[in-house]
Amino acid sequence: MSSYCYRRYVSRMFQNFGKLQPKSKSERHDQEPGLSCNSHKLMLYNDIIAPSYLGGFHMLPLGLRALEKLTRLVDYEMQAVGGQKIAMTSLAKENVWQKSGRWELAGAELFTLMDRQKHKFCLGPTHEELITNLLSSLSAVSYKQLPIRLYQITRKFRDEMAPKYGLLRGREFEMKDMYTFDTNKETALETYYTLCDAYDRIFDRLGVHYVKASGATGIIGGDLSHEYHYLVDIGQDSILTCDRCCVKMNKELASEDGQLPNSCQLPATECELQERKGIEVGHTFYLGNKYSSIFEATYKNQAGENIEYCMGCYGLGMTRILQAAIEVLSTEHNIRWPRLLAPHQIYIIPKKDGTRGDEYLAQAEHLSDLFTQRPQLRGEVVIDDRMTFTIGRRQIDADRLGYPYIVILGVKAMESTPLYEVIDTAKGQTIFMSKEQLLTFADTIETI
Amino acid sequence: MSSYCYRRYVSRMFQNFGKLQPKSKSERHDQEPGLSCNSHKLMLYNDIIAPSYLGGFHMLPLGLRALEKLTRLVDYEMQAVGGQKIAMTSLAKENVWQKSGRWELAGAELFTLMDRQKHKFCLGPTHEELITNLLSSLSAVSYKQLPIRLYQITRKFRDEMAPKYGLLRGREFEMKDMYTFDTNKETALETYYTLCDAYDRIFDRLGVHYVKASGATGIIGGDLSHEYHYLVDIGQDSILTCDRCCVKMNKELASEDGQLPNSCQLPATECELQERKGIEVGHTFYLGNKYSSIFEATYKNQAGENIEYCMGCYGLGMTRILQAAIEVLSTEHNIRWPRLLAPHQIYIIPKKDGTRGDEYLAQAEHLSDLFTQRPQLRGEVVIDDRMTFTIGRRQIDADRLGYPYIVILGVKAMESTPLYEVIDTAKGQTIFMSKEQLLTFADTIETI
Structure with missing residues (x-):
């Protein structure tokens, strides 16, 4: 199943297509009622979900x-x-629900419909x-x-x-x-x-x-x-x-x-x-x-x-x-997932650099490959390849989307004994790690 | 994730609750039109699917x-x-489908309904x-x-x-x-x-x-x-x-x-x-x-x-x-799955024996544990523990349900150098294997 290991690049991911996030809870950017809830706002503005109709949402990637x-x-x-x-089945025949008496009891909460033979059905709520x-x-x-x-x-x-x-x-x-x-x-x-x-x-x-x-x-x-x-x-x-x-x-x-x-x-x-x-x-x-x-x-x-x-x-x-x-779990502007449910565990940001940008990116890809060789990290690593952006700009996105671990390849990553900056977004902690430490750390990341 | 490795016993599985299979294609045991198709019959009578309404089926385990x-x-x-x-979402607003002109075009094939605010929806066919x-x-x-x-x-x-x-x-x-x-x-x-x-x-x-x-x-x-x-x-x-x-x-x-x-x-x-x-x-x-x-x-x-x-x-x-x-793929009486899609790969039948029945069953459990230690065989092995049935009776069930590989623990499995009878149901072939050969063979079974 090796091709699950292909590298994931942020530039190709279906996330946050340049939407402007409301600056505060009170500022509404949508007609939809009930948007005052923080998680709803965070999920809409970061392309986690998208509205289809009132009360119905598409789950995005x-x-x-x-x-x-x-x-x-x-x-x-x-x-x-x-x-x-x-x-x-989602559709349930009327007579089955009549039998339990819940066809009437559930009342207007039941979505009901008729087929072309005029048989009645409900869409199962349970x-x-x-x-x-x-x-x-x-x-x-x-x-x-x-x-x-x-x-x-x-x-x-x-x-x-x-x-x-x-x-x-x-x-x-x-x-x-x-x-x-x-x-x-x-x-x-x-x-x-x-x-x-x-x-x-x-x-x-x-x-x-x-x-x-x-x-x-x-x-x-x-x-x-x-x-x-x-x-x-x-x-x-x-x-x-x-x-x-x-x-x-x-x-x-x-x-x-x-x-x-x-x-x-x-x-x-x-x-x-x-x-x-x-x-x-x-x-x-x-x-x-x-x-x-x-x-x-x-x-x-x-x-x-x-x-x-x-x-x-x-x-x-x-x-x-x-x-x-x-x-x-979230803050006002940053999504926080239960760690085990975070869509991807590791977010790698290689430094933007006019002359050495390609080297940083290559090193990010190398790291990504090392991570994803571990079976539990397949599909869990993304590389932020938007090389025209500064580290800081990209770190804001990563933080906002709640990637649990951000690995930054800055100047120290280019030294003879490279050091990587690792941010635990839930704890707000930053640690510098050697390559060996980083890989040992990666082994401890549990996924499901 | 070790508890996925628990042993699966046929006596506890949701399959073929004693239904009598029609003896031939022409013999109908159901009022439902269109049951003349062999795969439909095989799936109904072996508890692969169950009818909910005309054209709607529950998927069973x-x-x-x-x-x-x-x-x-x-x-x-x-x-x-x-x-x-x-x-x-499964529900789609009428106006979106009106826009493409397909609300009318799809006509009676669309399941449509109204919500409590009298807004119209269809259930997405695509x-x-x-x-x-x-x-x-x-x-x-x-x-x-x-x-x-x-x-x-x-x-x-x-x-x-x-x-x-x-x-x-x-x-x-x-x-x-x-x-x-x-x-x-x-x-x-x-x-x-x-x-x-x-x-x-x-x-x-x-x-x-x-x-x-x-x-x-x-x-x-x-x-x-x-x-x-x-x-x-x-x-x-x-x-x-x-x-x-x-x-x-x-x-x-x-x-x-x-x-x-x-x-x-x-x-x-x-x-x-x-x-x-x-x-x-x-x-x-x-x-x-x-x-x-x-x-x-x-x-x-x-x-x-x-x-x-x-x-x-x-x-x-x-x-x-x-x-x-x-x-x-199927025969008239026996389901055959695409090998990769078979619900479980290996079916173990320990011999019924008045005095040594427990030993056969224990050996079946031991084999099952050895198989399921292999990550790709987790959840793929079932033991037919219906010890009051003969091997032949149980083999018929296994064959009918299309388990790809049947491993029979007969008298030869109790010899000092045990031999196991392995049946490839798709090919209809039987081979005797030593324990070592059997485990080597198990390693070659691809799963998804």
């Missing part, structure tokens, strides 16, 4: 590379817990109906084959009343949804906690602070759910947390008089509740037989009887995670 | 693994020619409009940044009048579409032939015989296109080929009196035309400024003038390639 990395991370963790990947219907169509699944854990990473559609903040509240977005099928409540809860652990690992690896807020845990024997939130001011949810006790919950769960469910271990006077705005980036849900009962989705137990599956569903807002993480 | 391999193959070749991957509109929205793309080659692999929607043959003529399908932007006709044609070469490499690597049929090559200076066909009896197109001259073309291009365009180098009497049915799996098309003119999509030339892009578009029917290849 840098954005899609980040999304594909997130996809690989999620694939990895889902498959590590026995998840098998599928892809269901897939409980289709997957349960699928499982009920299989003949004779034995209890020995359970648990079945199926997931997909596909586009979802929701006709939001007020789409805004770019990918955070869009009408077309990427979601990971897993559906699990177990023999009974006990095994379904094992699945539930296995999946919660997998979610924890995913969010830990992304390295952005998150709050895992409980739904009705421990209160009612019935439904069980957890929500994963990134804390951002523009979030739709209010999350209550207390550092002194275990409370982390969506405010919706507090009773009307402000009284908390009794999962709080402290007397009410000692509980120091804080309310923060959060955007939901994941949720886990124990469903029981809600859908399997409707669709008569059953397996055969040891005695050969048909028993309804005990189900769970587990969602991750893929495009939402991407933008919410950028919202949390 | 085995099918999606094959599709993801095809995706990686295509990504590789597209990026090797400078392709940058994007993902455009994306010339959206991409050209996107390029026209960029400010100041310099000629130095060209060519720009953007592609996506996304779901497309087409309300086929008569959906049939499963993925071959569906209403929702995966397509790779690339759009290229060049300075003028000359450079656009360079791009055109570069992309044709990439397509040739893709189809060569898939290893299924294909015909590259010309559109109007060499006849008119105007439009230029090539179609890639797999020859299958159920194909919609009629392809004319002659082994004595260079003619390979869609019959549509022959003039009404059967006269061929003058690309045929032989006198008409010596040309031995054959007509075969083909299914189009790819097309390449030089567009010129057809769309860039409509959308005023321009770049800046050296003099700073705005010049319309010279465009091309390049499609690959991803799900169609998958099924058409299966249609070409």
